[in-house]
Structures are given as structure tokens and as C-alpha cells.
Amino acid sequence: MKTTSFVVNVTSDQTEAMIAFYRDVVQLAPSPNIGEGAFEIAPGSTFIIDGHSDVKGKAKEPARVLIDFFVEDLAVEQARLKAKGVKFIREEGKEYWGGLISTFLDPDGNYVQIIEYKPELDTTHATETAEAKS
């Protein structure tokens, strides 16, 4: 499928609080051409927050879709978000593929993650090397 652009559409019954969170706390880049609640997350890719008649209250299943932002310096971003009162449920968890992951909640309780890739933590290639030697 050839896609010309892509939108991740998060819906909420408190869209103003959600928009303020992603605009003022997370500080995503606004996409004013699309309108309030739209943020550019990559060229041609937009994150949009709006309402939906069937969506009420907190996310019922926040682990179903995780929103992952790859950043250069996880520690700096995490400290910045914590200073603004953002709640983290996992801090600098190490993944075997080299990822360092901190997970926080948006106002609806959706899971949002900041991830820094650290090649020195990547054990997948170490395994390959060990196998090559054996």
C-alpha cells in the first residue's frame, strides 16, 4: 500500500487537557495547518487528538497501543517531564536490543514511551559474535 501521509488519531473525552499535555508538557511541534490538536511527529506524519462518541474516561487497555518517541537524551527528557509532574511507571528499563525505555502516562492514562537507543546495550550482536566464535 502506498501511503502519502499517516495519522495517529488518539481520541478522548477531555480533548483540551490532552492537547495541552502534548503541546505544553511533552512539547510536540504543532501542525497549525491541520488545526488545534494536530502535531507533526515526522515528515508527513501527524499525531491528532480529537473526540469520539464512544470514548469516555480513562484508557481501558493502555498496553494495546504504545506511543514511542525516540530521543537523543532520555535522561534529560525524563527529568524535564518529571519536573512538570508527569507520572512515570517505568524508568530507564533496559531492552536486549539496546533500547533504554521510560514509560509515562498522558492525562487519559495512555502509555507513552521515550526511548534512547544505546548500541553498547545491544546484546543481539554479542550473541552473534559468540556464535561465530563457537
Place this chain on the structure above:
Amino acid sequence: MKTQSFLLNITSEDPARMAAFYGDVMKLSPNPVIGEGAFDLLPGLTLHIDGHSSTHGMAKEPQRMMLDFFVDDLASEQARLKSKGVQFIREAGKEEWGGVISTFLDPDGNYCQLIEFNAEEAH
């Protein structure tokens, strides 16, 4: 926040079935760096499907997060997907801003949408 790239991570009890859907039916481009279950949507935006200990069965709240694929020709993409048995719950619905939207379900019942933007229909 300055982000280097963005990844949408969909978790499933049956990630292999989901990856087959997004790869073989949707025909998204595989992302060979991340590997199994990863697809490049656009530069800097990746979709990754894997498992999660608290994700079971069908999506309980699929309206909460929707994946919108903008395409040049909605009718032909919709016809192609329907011929492969994909279930649509909304077909060529018109939005005031000029969007034509068809909504379909992935194997876990997550909502995906094909969207064609027709500027002349905006009002």
C-alpha cells in the same frame, strides 16, 4: 521535545497473525532493521507489532487509537482489501473537511482507516 523518530507499537496476543495481516494483506513495507513485525510507514515513522503480557484477545476499546492511512485512490485500495476478506465498518464516509474515510478492522479488531483527501469537497 526533539524526537529522532516515532514508533507506533501495537501489541497482540497473536503478533504473527497481526504481522501477516499488515505485511501480506495491507502490504506495508517491512523494516528489516527492527525485523519481524516491523513496517516502515513513512520516513521516521515505524509500525511495530509484538506481544505484551497484559494484551489478550480482541481490542476492548478500538476507537481510542486509530491508524489513518492517507492514500491517493481510496476506491482501489478498498476494493483490493475487500477482495482479501477485510471487514469494513464504514465505507467512503464523507467528512466536512474534504476527507473520504473507510474504516476496517485488523485481526485484533483495531480500527484502521483509509483516507482520501478531496480538497474540492471541503466546506
